[in-house]
Amino acid sequence: xxxxxxxxxxxxxxxxxxxxxxxxxxxxxxxxxxxxxxxxxxxxxxxxxxxxxxxxxxxxxxxxxxxxxxxxxxxxxxxxxxxxxxxxxxxxxxxxxxxxxxxxxxxxx
Amino acid sequence: xxxxxxxxxxxxxxxxxxxxxxxxxxxxxxxxxxxxxxxxxxxxxxxxxxxxxxxxxxxxxxxxxxxxxxxxxxxxxxxxxxxxxxxxxxxxxxxxxxxxxxxxxxxxxxxxxxxxxxxxxxxxxxxxxxxxxxxxxxxxxxxxxxxxxxxxxxxxxxxxxxxxxxxxxxxxxxxxxxxxxxxxxxxxxxxxxxxxxxxxxxxxxxxxxxxxxxxxxxxxxxxxxxxxxxxxxxxxxxxxxxxxxxxxxxxxxxxxxxxxxxxxxxxxxxxxxxxxxxxxxxxxxxxxxxxxxxxxxxxxxxxxxxxxxxxxxxxxxxxxxxxxxxxxxxxxxxxxxxxxxxxxxxxxxxxxxxxxxxxxxxxxxxxxxxxxxxxxxxxxxxxxxxxxxxxxxxxxxxxxxxxxxxxxxxxxxxxxxxxxxxxxxxxxxxxxxxxxxxxxxxxxxxxxxxxxxxxxxxxxxxxxxxxxxxxxxxxxxxxxxxxxxxxxxxxxxxxxxxxxxxxxxxxxxx
Numbered sequence: 001x002x003x004x005x006x007x008x009x010x011x012x013x014x015x016x017x018x019x020x021x022x023x024x025x026x027x028x029x030x031x032x033x034x035x036x037x038x039x040x041x042x043x044x045x046x047x048x049x050x051x052x053x054x055x056x057x058x059x060x061x062x063x064x065x066x067x068x069x070x071x072x073x074x075x076x077x078x079x080x081x082x083x084x085x086x087x088x089x090x091x092x093x094x095x096x097x098x099x100x101x102x103x104x105x106x107x108x109x
Numbered sequence: 110x111x112x113x114x115x116x117x118x119x120x121x122x123x124x125x126x127x128x129x130x131x132x133x134x135x136x137x138x139x140x141x142x143x144x145x146x147x148x149x150x151x152x153x154x155x156x157x158x159x160x161x162x163x164x165x166x167x168x169x170x171x172x173x174x175x176x177x178x179x180x181x182x183x184x185x186x187x188x189x190x191x192x193x194x195x196x197x198x199x200x201x202x203x204x205x206x207x208x209x210x211x212x213x214x215x216x217x218x219x220x221x222x223x224x225x226x227x228x229x230x231x232x233x234x235x236x237x238x239x240x241x242x243x244x245x246x247x248x249x250x251x252x253x254x255x256x257x258x259x260x261x262x263x264x265x266x267x268x269x270x271x272x273x274x275x276x277x278x279x280x281x282x283x284x285x286x287x288x289x290x291x292x293x294x295x296x297x298x299x300x301x302x303x304x305x306x307x308x309x310x311x312x313x314x315x316x317x318x319x320x321x322x323x324x325x326x327x328x329x330x331x332x333x334x335x336x337x338x339x340x341x342x343x344x345x346x347x348x349x350x351x352x353x354x355x356x357x358x359x360x361x362x363x364x365x366x367x368x369x370x371x372x373x374x375x376x377x378x379x380x381x382x383x384x385x386x387x388x389x390x391x392x393x394x395x396x397x398x399x400x401x402x403x404x405x406x407x408x409x410x411x412x413x414x415x416x417x418x419x420x421x422x423x424x425x426x427x428x429x430x431x432x433x434x435x436x437x438x439x440x441x442x443x444x445x446x447x448x449x450x451x452x453x454x455x456x457x458x459x460x461x462x463x464x465x466x467x468x469x470x471x472x473x474x475x476x477x478x479x480x481x482x483x484x485x486x487x488x489x490x491x492x493x494x495x496x497x498x499x500x501x502x503x504x505x506x507x508x509x510x511x512x513x514x515x516x517x518x519x520x521x522x523x524x525x526x527x528x529x530x531x532x533x534x535x536x537x538x539x540x541x542x543x544x545x546x547x548x549x550x551x552x553x554x555x556x557x558x559x560x561x562x563x564x565x566x567x568x569x570x571x572x573x574x575x576x577x578x579x580x581x582x583x584x585x586x587x588x589x590x591x592x593x594x595x596x597x598x599x600x601x602x603x604x605x606x607x608x609x610x611x612x613x614x615x616x617x618x619x
Contacts, residue, residue: 013495014531014596021593030498030593034505035491045502045587070531099563 002047003032003039004058010108011038012067019065025057038062067108073097075106194280194350194368196243202231203243206273215275215353224275225306225351231277243276273303276364277351284345288373295332296354296364303353307341315352315364332365342370443471482518485511485584486613489526494588494599494610501540501547501556501587504599504612510585515616517579521571522548524586526610528560528568532595536562542585543574556587560597568599573617584614 013031016038020027027050029041038058042048050058079085080093096103145153161168167180204224206215217223218230231240294305296315304311312335342348354364386392394406404412410424417427431450434442439455456462456473465472487508494504503510513520522541530537538556540549549557558570590597600608 011495012531012596013497014590014592014594017497017593027593030496030500030502030590032494032496032498032502034494041496041498041500041502045498045500046506047503 001035001037002049003037004050004055004062006033006036006038006062008036009062009065010067011062011065012069012108013038015068016062016065019061020058023057023061025054025061027054068105069108070103071096071106190285190372192282192370192372194278194370196276196278196364196366200280201243201276201278202240203277204240204275206275224277225304225349225353226309227279227347227349228309229277240277274354274364275351276354277349279347279349280368281347282342282344282370283372285372287339287342287344288371290337290339290342290368290370292335292337292350292366292368293332294335294352294364294366296352296366303355305335306349306351307337308343308348310341312337312341315354337368337370344372482616482618483513483515484613484615485513486611487511488609488611489599490609495596496588497590497593497596499589499591499593500554501538501589504586504588506585509612510583511612511614512581512583513614513616514581515577515579517576518619519576519617520574520582520584521615521617522574522584522613523569523571523615524610524612525569527565527600527608528588528598528610529565530560530562530591530595530597532562532591536560537588537590537595537597539568539570540587541572542583542587544577544582547587548572548574554589556589560588562591562595565598565600576619586612 011033013033017027017031020031027040029048032039032041032047039047040050049055076093076097080090085093092101095101142155142157143153143159144151144155145159161179161181165181169178169180171178204216215224218232220228220230222229292305292307292312294315303314305313305315313333315333350366350368352364352366382393387395388406394402397403404424408418408422408424410416412418412424415426416424419425434440434450434452436452437454441453441455442450443453445451453471453473457475459475460473461476462471463474463476464470465474487505489505489508496502496504520543522543524539524541528537528539537560538549538554539558539560540547540556542548547556549555557572558568560568588597588599600610
């Protein structure tokens with residue numbers, strides 16, 4: 001199988017790309033993933049293994065990766081309707097749901 | 110009231126007188142008998158009935174004209190062949206008679222025959238005069254009469270009052286069948302000319318309308334017309350026309366005549382053909398002893414068991430035919446060089462007869478495409494597809510990458526599923542490579558359809574390629590992301606997006 005296994009761990013591929021870059025490993029061809037494998041691409045756009053020299057770094061970053069995602073509308077609705085939610089928080093929720101500010105990130109499960 | 114006995118007595122007398130009268134009249138009536146000849150030979154005599162035989166002979170009674178009509182098939186019919194005898198011809202002989210002289214009476218020859226008889230011997234006439242050529246007056250003021258070409262006969266000398274001139278005109282008629290004849294004649298005015306004789310038979314008298322004359326005032330005196338029975342004329346022999354011309358008031362014996370003799374043509378009855386027409390041009394072919402048309406009547410050349418009759422009526426040898434090159438069941442014949450027939454054995458099961466692209470000749474071959482249309486599909490049911498590549502990359506090189514063999518047809522390509530890019534505004538792209546070339550955009554940064562940014566949405570599409578060449582073709586799904594910081598996801602069932610995605614291709618029939 002091409003790429004490195006995620007061992008069932010949720011992966012936010014864009015977030016992982018940024019984490020690799022922050023760790024000093026630039027992957028200009030981009031990352032791809034399916035069937036719990038993360039890989040890069042060759043010059044023809046086909047799935048390809050990471051360079052051997054990069055594989056250890058990728059595994060390290062992937063191991064520390066905690067995939068995050070945008071909080072969904074449903075999750076915002078539960079919090080907004082909670083009686084303990086303050087008016088100020090509700091205004092923040094409105095702004096995030098309407099795209100005025102970035103949405104909060106929550107762990108992917 | 111008459112006495113009955115007297116009446117009975119008178120009736121008895123009447124009956125006896127009637128019987129006597131009938132017997133007397135019957136004894137005076139001649140017997141109405143017939144005689145029949147065959148080409149001049151008497152074959153029947155003293156009969157009362159003529160029996161016409163033969164299936165084509167038709168006899169019908171014509172009581173209105175007191176006659177019986179007999180139609181003999183194949184009898185001659187009228188034609189335009191006509192012989193004209195006029196007084197302008199040579200051979201006319203004339204004899205002047207003078208009133209009160211020794212030559213006042215018509216002559217009789219030594220055998221006692223009258224001058225008008227055909228057999229009359231024209232020697233010295235009994236009255237002492239001799240027959241001479243008839244003088245035709247070229248100076249008469251009358252015009253040509255009765256038809257153009259005939260002139261007026263005049264007496265050789267002025268005989269004086271009541272002069273007469275006898276004219277005998279022997280003439281020949283050609284052989285053939287005479288169907289009708291007509292004599293037109295005008296001769297001296299009243300008291301009128303004498304009789305007109307044709308071959309010794311009187312047919313009437315000459316003469317013109319009383320008061321008419323040939324002079325300057327009456328250049329065309331009327332003439333009489335007689336219909337001549339063909340039986341009076343002798344085809345192929347000498348005939349004699351004779352007439353007695355009486356002088357007119359100016360002491361001239363004037364006469365002119367035209368005898369028109371019409372002939373018929375035999376064999377014009379379309380119901381029958383003559384034996385003489387058998388095997389003749391435009392005739393008919395006779396049958397041989399086997400009731401078949403003789404081969405000699407069908408065409409020229411030799412007719413035997415090796416020759417055939419061609420359309421140009423020629424007996425000719427037939428062709429040798431084609432040698433059969435086939436040896437085995439299901440063989441077929443194909444033309445070789447210059448069309449030489451050759452054997453082509455049957456092909457294998459399901460093969461079709463085609464033109465081999467290498468040899469360019471007929472051959473059996475396994476069809477590529479055609480009967481079954483090619484297709485392929487893959488449905489993703491577990492796990493999304495994701496990428497951060499900003500250039501087009503393969504979604505799934507293993508499963509969403511089809512190779513199918515098609516005919517020279519178009520192919521329908523489709524994708525069904527959700528997709529989104531984590532970038533909040535702009536989206537990424539989906540595209541398909543057909544035989545290594547992106548169908549949507551040649552740029553690796555763009556594609557066929559745009560993927561929604563920020564949230565998932567329907568990314569389904571379908572398109573039809575142009576007609577592809579017959580053979581193998583590849584179809585592969587590609588996608589990209591707007592930035593390496595964002596991720597493009599395709600729904601794959603059981604993944605974070607939920608739902609499924611399916612990529613498929615289908616060859617069309619044309």
